[in-house]
Amino acid sequence: MDLQNQEERFEKVEPVSESGDQISLAPLLISVYRPPKSPRAQKSPYKYGSPFKSDRQSHSGRDGRPKKGGNGGKGTRGGLLDTGNDVLDPNDTNYDSNEENGQLKDSDLEEAFRKYKKKVTIIVEEYFATDDVESSANELRELGMPSFNYYFVKKLFSMAMDRHDKEKEMAAVLLSSIYAVVIDPQQVYKGFSELVEAADDLIVDIPDTVDVLASFIARAVVDDILPPAFLTKEMDLLPEDSIGVEVMNRAEKGYLTAPLHAEIIERKWGGSKNKTVDVMKARINNLLREYLVSGDKMEAFRCVKDLNVPFFHHEIVKGALIMAMEKGASEGRLLDFLKDAAEEGIINSSQITKGFGRLIDNVEDLSLDILSARELLQSLISKAASEGWLCASSLKSFSFQQEKYLEDNAARFFKIKIQPIIQEYFLSGDILEVISSLDLDNNTSFSVELSALFVKKLITMAMDRKNREKEMASVLLTSLSFPAEGFVNGFVMLVETADDTALDIPDVVEDLSMFLARAVVDEVLTPQYLEEIGAQCTGEDSIGSKAIKMARSLLRPRLSGERILRCWGGGDSSKPGWAIEDVKDKIGKLLEEYESGGEVREAFRCIKDLGMPFFHHEVVKKALVAVMEKKNERLWILLGECYSVGLITTNQMMKGFSRVSDSLEDLVLDVPDVEQQFAHYVDRAKIVGWLDSSFSCPAHVEENGSTS
Secondary structure, three states, X not given: OOHHHHHHHHOOOOOXXXXXXXXXXXXXXXXXXXXXXXXXXXXXXXXXXXXXXXXXXXXXXXXXXXXXHHOOOOOOOOXXXXXXXXXXXXOOOOOOOOOHHHOOOHHHHHHHHHXXXXXXXXXXXXXXXXXXXXXHHHHHHHHXXXXXXXXXXXXXXXXXXXXXXXXXXXXXXXXXXXXXXXXXXXXXXXXXXXXXXOHHHHHHHOOOHHHHHHHHHHHHHHOOOOOOHHHHHHHHHOOOOOHHHHXXXXXXXXXXXXXXXXXXXXXXXXXXXXXXXXXHHHHHHHHHHHHHHHOOHHHHHHHHHHHOOHHHHHHHHHHHHHHHHHOHHHHHHHHHHHHHHHHOOOOOHHHHHHHHHHHHHOHHHHOOOOOOHHHHHHHHHHHHHHOOOOOHHHOOOHHHHHHHOOOOHHHHHHHXXXXXXXXXXXXXXOHHHHHHHHOOOOOOOOOHHHHHHHHHHHHHHHHOOOHHHHXXXXXXXXXXXXXXXXXXXXXXXXXXXXXXXXXXXXXXHHHHHHHHHHHHHOOOOOHHHHHHHHHOOOOOOOHHHHHHHHHHHHHOOOOHHHHHHOOOOOOEOOEOOOOHHHHHHHHHHHHHHHHOOOOHHHHHHHHHHOOOHHHOHHHHHHHHHHHHHHOOOHHHHHHHHHHHOOOOOHHHHHHHHHHHHHOHHHHOOOOOOHHHXXXXXXXXXXXXOOOOOOOOOOHHHHHHHHHO
16 A cells, blocks of 8 residues: 555644744645535545545445535634634744745645654654664754654654554654654654554554554553553544544543553553563562762663653652662752652653652651651652752652551551461461450450551461452451451552552552452451542542442442352362352351241351341341241340341341332232331331331321321
């Protein structure tokens, strides 16, 4: 295929309006041929009304002409052929007072743009052949037409889209290398915008346009070339039925919202296939150490650029700060390195902030090795903020951190103490030994802070192990008499540090979401607590936020509790979990035994042995049905005892009564007055506090109950 013709098919010459270099193409467009409108069956042979375009057309059945007479879609800035009052600004650098009405000659501007397009095509072809970034950058700079550079972006990627992965990766690397150096950010933005608008034409010759172009956009966001807001802004400007909308949706939902998306996108075309997280961390550590020895800042900057992982620069910031805290004598040199890297644009401001933020999140663990870590970090933040290369207001406050975590010697000792306790539990499975080691029997007021630290440590260690240990961790949580806030704060800490955990545990989203869902099923957390944890997540794109969303989706389906309970093997490592009919049968038998003279304690033990607290609503349902059928309130008394000791919660009571309400039409065949009885027991349950006042019976039940 002739690449020039391919580009000519979908290219639109648009007015270029850049600050400081305004050129109006309106006079040029006056002379552009506009064909008369014709029915769909008689499409104009000229794309976008230009006689210079190829007459090749899409066979998709889509009208290739622009909508609204060329005026664009929703939110666009007017038509390409609107020439009513387009005059040049006298302050424009291209303004010539000798020309009639201050207008540039159409032919001069058109000729300049045509020459630029030909030269750009040659530059891109040569780059794909030589892979010489520096030479390509110099050639583009020598063209001296910065206002047309948006076309270079468009041409570079449109040509790469129809080639192999090697050229796609080369295109992404080239633009990343010349961004803000040769090509202004506004031109890059406009180039991508035009690519998206041209997607309807590109897909005719490149069937996988949606995925490839979405990948380029996602890569540009990861490389900090495009702002994330590009996606939402462009969506507002595109027609709803355009291919460009599909591209933006694929970029956002298919790439940028995926866990660890930065590394996945970076490796899509083989660019970073040999760069694991551990390797990158080692290289970053080496370059920082070499810088401390040599003091050669320019060489250090070169090494940072050679890493070619701009999305991972926060690790450089974090490593440099830790090194400055460990080696006080090197603090000045390392801060000077970070300051100059920020001012030169080597490390952007978002990565600087993220590096400091990660250190704040981990300062409690760092304090185990550097006792004065909190004070040292506070000092580093103050110095960076005073020098102007850190926006301290965007960081979490230390006062909040101090309130949230216990940072005294007792907490440090406790964290050291619990690790071997958890390791031994994973070997023995002895829950009583854990309770004894924590001295929970004697320490009835186990602090919220220490409880949170234990929950965080237990789950973090379990996530890095097999399903057996994950199941054991969940079982242990149900057996600990921690205060409710301790469980909540422990999960909050896990969610907030999930981005860092992901560096060592890639499956953290799936594992943490399952731990959250399992905690709700086991009633370690209430659904309301899950919402509170989610409300404290910072950033919708964070790993923790994704885990919360996944946990909610896991809990949403009917009978989700049974599936979640079996996620790691059921009640223990040898039992995959009960079949639902078996559980119902066991519940029926234990209720019969109690009704025939059994003891309350024995009934409690049988209910606990089921190991399915999320299914206790079945106990409520069967007991209530038996009470109404047999007119015997012994089981009603059992429900009261179960509720008083917390064995059956309000949530399970509500579910049980709801299940009975749903089955009243069937029950009335055996118990004619069941509706009146049910209304009576609902009122009694509300009086004793089993049911919330918002619980209501079906309308016909309320009517029948009121007349009885």
